[in-house]
Amino acid sequence: MKISIKALSCAALATLFSLPSAQAADEVNIYSYRQQFLIQPLLDAFTEETGIATKVVFAKKGLLARLKHEDKNSPADVLLTSDIGPLYDAVEQGLTQPIRSEIIDRNVPAKYRDPAHQWVGLTSRSRIIYASKERVEAGEISRYEDLTDPKWKGRICTRSGKHTYNLSLIGSMIAHKGEAETKQWVEGLKANLARKPQGNDRAQVKAVKEGVCDIALGNSYYFGKMITNDKKPEQIEWAQSVNLIFPNQDDRGAHMNISGAAITKYAPHPAAAQKLIEFLTTEKAQKLYAEVNFEFPVRPGTERSELLNKYMGEFKEDAINLQKVAEQRSAAAKLADQVGFDN
Ligand code: FE
Helix, strand or coil: CCCCHHHCCHHHHHHHHCCCHHHHCCEEEEEECCCHHHHHHHHHHHHHHHCCEEEEEECCCCHHHHHHHHHHHCCCCEEEECCHHHHHHHHHCCCEECCCCHHHHHHCCHHHECCCCCCEEEEEEEEEEEEECCCCCCCCCCCHHHHHCHHHCCCEECCCCCCHHHHHHHHHHHHHHCHHHHHHHHHHHHHCECCCCCCCHHHHHHHHHCCCCCEEEEECHHHHHHHCCCCCHHHHHHHHCEEEECCCCCCCCECEEEEEEEEECCCCCHHHHHHHHHHHCCHHHHHHHHHHCCCEECCCCCCCCHHHHHHCCCCCECCCCHHHHHCCHHHHHHHHHHCCCCC
16 A cells, blocks of 8 residues: 555654664663762663663763753763762753653652652762771760760861762751751861861771771761772771761751762653663662662662671661752852861
């Protein structure tokens, strides 16, 4: 039978002459702040399950600027980050589009999703207190608020107050307690520091081991990275020198942050992008993703790794929606500047 082209609607014509849709969506391009070793096993599993190929650009910084510069010509479909900060900034800069997925809504608790659907959390971590086993007794410190107690004068170590991890922690204080009270807290914490903020999270635990300070702030997964570090066994010793304290267990719970994802505004393959993010929230991917970096799965009921169960167990998480925390990050940066936190 002959088909009369004239008789076909525009939509039907498009179908007739376009590539099969499966082929068009056969790849997804990722701009990632997460390191390759963390996500490659997951991407391989995704390709195996869906037949969709993945391409990744890894970078430590500059991906948002690149997205902005590339604008409509960007090949990127998905942005993967290791913190809420860059996700929030990407949304603020108009670099993302909404993700509407029942699968994601089912798999990821609302507190780890943007109420406006622009970002999704994929793993979680807590910003905890690392306390010297030798010099801090059990129960001596149990809340972030305690960090300003004069008894800790000259005994606390942390990285820069402007680092994204600390901005979120300060932001969570602002979200819960308001700016005036948080300013006092940041001042009190600054007054108790053993040294000028410097180094990364692990360097603070090293400083505890070396007696520079008795208490450090750090993300929870660094404990796993240190305690298993056969290549740098000195890190095992750093980790062995501290107890892990998940703060505020009798009130709001420990401050949490996420690694997460967003679909870029001009994603050439939005359907494949959504499929990838959905895949990353499935039980299998959640277990793998969290385990490889000693993080916590965001998907309720997902088994945690043996190591996490051994050293961290269950704890109370702050229930606040992370968007509320992220909204306070610029106010947090201002506070850190005002009190000269890094000076
Ligand atoms: Fe980190």
